[in-house]
Amino acid sequence: MRTVSAAETAPTTHPWVVHAEGLRVRAGRHLAVDGLDLALGTGVHGLLGPNGAGKTTLMRALATVVEPAGGKLTLLGESVDGRADLRRVRRGLGYLPQQFGFYPRFTVREFVEYMAWLKEMPKTLVPGAVQRAIERVGLADRAGSRMKTLSGGMLRRAGIAQAIVNDPAVLLLDEPTVGLDPEQRLDFRELLRDLGVDCCVLVSTHLVEDVVAACTDVVMMNEGRLVYQGTPDDLVTQGGEGDAGDSPAERGYSALLRRHRAEAGR
Amino acid sequence: MTGHPSPSVISRYADGDLGLDEATVWTVEVHLEECADCRARLAGSAPEDVLTLLDRVSNGVDQGVTAGPAPVPERRRWSAARNRWLVWQLVPWLTMTGAVLACAVLLQAVQPSLPSLVLLLAPVAPLPGVAVAWSRGSDPAWELVASTPTAGLPLLLRRTAMVLLVVIPMLGLATDRTGVSLALALLPCLAFTTTTIALGAFIGVRLAALGLAAGWGLAVAVPAVFTADLPVVLQPGSLGVWAFIAVASAAFATTRADRFLRRR
Ligand SMILES: [Zn+2]
Numbered sequence: 296m297r298t299v300s301a302a303e304t305a306p307t308t309h310p311w312v313v314h315a316e317g318l319r320v321r322a323g324r325h326l327a328v329d330g331l332d333l334a335l336g337t338g339v340h341g342l343l344g345p346n347g348a349g350k351t352t353l354m355r356a357l358a359t360v361v362e363p364a365g366g367k368l369t370l371l372g373e374s375v376d377g378r379a380d381l382r383r384v385r386r387g388l389g390y391l392p393q394q395f396g397f398y399p400r401f402t403v404r405e406f407v408e409y410m411a412w413l414k415e416m417p418k419t420l421v422p423g424a425v426q427r428a429i430e431r432v433g434l435a436d437r438a439g440s441r442m443k444t445l446s447g448g449m450l451r452r453a454g455i456a457q458a459i460v461n462d463p464a465v466l467l468l469d470e471p472t473v474g475l476d477p478e479q480r481l482d483f484r485e486l487l488r489d490l491g492v493d494c495c496v497l498v499s500t501h502l503v504e505d506v507v508a509a510c511t512d513v514v515m516m517n518e519g520r521l522v523y524q525g526t527p528d529d530l531v532t533q534g535g536e537g538d539a540g541d542s543p544a545e546r547g548y549s550a551l552l553r554r555h556r557a558e559a560g561r
Numbered sequence: 562m563t564g565h566p567s568p569s570v571i572s573r574y575a576d577g578d579l580g581l582d583e584a585t586v587w588t589v590e591v592h593l594e595e596c597a598d599c600r601a602r603l604a605g606s607a608p609e610d611v612l613t614l615l616d617r618v619s620n621g622v623d624q625g626v627t628a629g630p631a632p633v634p635e636r637r638r639w640s641a642a643r644n645r646w647l648v649w650q651l652v653p654w655l656t657m658t659g660a661v662l663a664c665a666v667l668l669q670a671v672q673p674s675l676p677s678l679v680l681l682l683a684p685v686a687p688l689p690g691v692a693v694a695w696s697r698g699s700d701p702a703w704e705l706v707a708s709t710p711t712a713g714l715p716l717l718l719r720r721t722a723m724v725l726l727v728v729i730p731m732l733g734l735a736t737d738r739t740g741v742s743l744a745l746a747l748l749p750c751l752a753f754t755t756t757t758i759a760l761g762a763f764i765g766v767r768l769a770a771l772g773l774a775a776g777w778g779l780a781v782a783v784p785a786v787f788t789a790d791l792p793v794v795l796q797p798g799s800l801g802v803w804a805f806i807a808v809a810s811a812a813f814a815t816t817r818a819d820r821f822l823r824r825r
Contacts, residue, residue: 358708362823385710396701413709457705498667547595 306454312336312465312495313357319519320349320356322396326364327352335469339491341506341527342499344516348497349428351393353516357497358390371464381417386415389463391454393499399443401439403434404451410457428460433482441544450496455483459490466496472505484509506542507531515551523554565599566592572606576711647720650699654689655727662686662735669739676791679735681782682751683746685774690724691757692770709821714758714818717766721754745795748803752810753777759810762820 313335320328327349344350352406355361357370363376370384391529395405416424432452437445453473458466472480487509490496497514500506506513507527515523523530527544534546538553540561566574566589573581574589581589593600665678693709695717697703706712732750736743752775760769785792793799 346754355704360704380819382682382710382713385708385712388708390705390708392704395705397705398701409703410709413706413711415710553760 319365322390326491338511341510348516349519387464389458389466391458414461684749687728688770694720714821744778752807757808759814764815
């Protein structure tokens with residue numbers, strides 16, 4: 296039995312879990328996110344956009360790894376720009392970078408344990424939370440294997456396990472389905488739906504189908520700005536017969552992108 | 562707890578008597594949680610079929626325990642396990658530091674007229690290790706670590722302490738062999754480490770370490786070797802200044818903790 300602290304039962308006072316206004320973030324010298332307005336609540340949000348749209352830079356800013364160059368950014372009701380104390384916000388974060396490094400000699404369990412420790416989880420909760428996270432991504436039989444012996448798909452799943460080990464309130468997954476086989480992708484979609492019940496999940500992906508199948512909300516970016524935010528059903532209705540794509544959702548995606556580019560070109 | 566429930570209520574509870582109202586059942590349950598005597602009475606008045614069921618369950622659990630895998634023994638101490646990667650990264654650098662100090666000791670034995678090389682090297686001895694412990698290139702999980710609450714000054718200090726834990730005994734051995742004062746080696750060593758961290762708040766730890774090491778080498782160490790004089794900053798009279806620098810820069814670094822939240 297675990298004692299629930301007053302802080303955990305207190306009602307949240309912030310309307311949005313993630314809130315960006317006019318956000319600008321640099322990637323090197325280039326402003327990869329340029330004037331983005333975004334408000335996300337609980338649920339699974341699929342982040343779509345062409346390569347170079349600024350998805351990864353946005354993810355890194357939300358993960359508090361890079362400092363915004365301008366605009367306002369609040370996570371869990373706390374400002375994370377400038378000299379803010381990031382500690383509290385970071386305890387509630389889960390982050391899977393697009394390319395994540397790891398310590399090759401660590402076993403999967405040691406890796407997830409180390410991340411749980413870095414996330415300042417109470418020591419007594421760590422072993423149970425680690426086991427649960429590893430089971431949720433389907434790696435229980437490889438928990439004792441060294442990271443360097445894992446395949447690409449398994450590494451990705453180990454990465455997801457470390458991201459969810461602290462039951463984050465904000466979960467940022469950058470291209471989590473890369474390297475997963477079709478069956479694992481289906482399992483992953485199920486996990487996403489499960490996580491989205493009480494967590495704000497932002498998944499960036501280039502697979503429109505993943506978004507339609509597992510997300511409650513679609514966020515589309517192009518050239519550092521928000522192009523579209525709506526439900527997957529609404530995305531489907533955006534496309535017509537003449538648009539590029541193999542499915543209604545892909546046609547909706549390319550229609551939105553084409554319209555945005557035409558507007559920007561004017 | 563005052564007053565135990567009557568034996569008849571307990572046996573009715575054990576039988577699952579539906580005639581007991583909910584309030585009584587709750588009172589009995591709350592009492593049973595705290596009273597071993599009544600729990601024993603409850604066990605005694607349980608009906609036969611419940612007792613056989615309990616026996617069967619307990620036998621099953623026992624069998625499961627004996628047949629199943631043995632419990633995993635408590636693993637090694639955490640800190641050692643979780644810093645293993647850093648130890649591996651640091652080994653080449655600390656080995657180099659040790660080798661350089663050993664060379665200094667040897668040279669001193671061959672050329673006693675030289676100013677103490679160990680003292681000239683001591684201030685910069687921990688800097689390569691500190692730079693490596695906090696550089697993006699040598700930490701494979703940098704991006705992951707950077708988004709966690711531990712990232713920041715506390716983690717930098719922890720890693721710096723690991724480096725000092727190795728470098729200080731080396732300096733102790735080297736000063737002992739060459740017969741110079743340990744304090745004259747240690748205080749500048751500490752002062753340079755804390756100054757690296759304080760300066761690191763503005764230009765990054767790696768650059769700060771490089772700059773300070775180069776500055777010390779060009780301004781003090783190399784001229785001292787050529788003039789064959791031990792510079793005044795390494796004379797016993799300077800100890801107070803080194804202590805002041807160490808304390809002041811450490812205090813300054815703690816006031817700039819926010820600059821380490823995002824590693825640069
Ligand atoms: Zn009693």
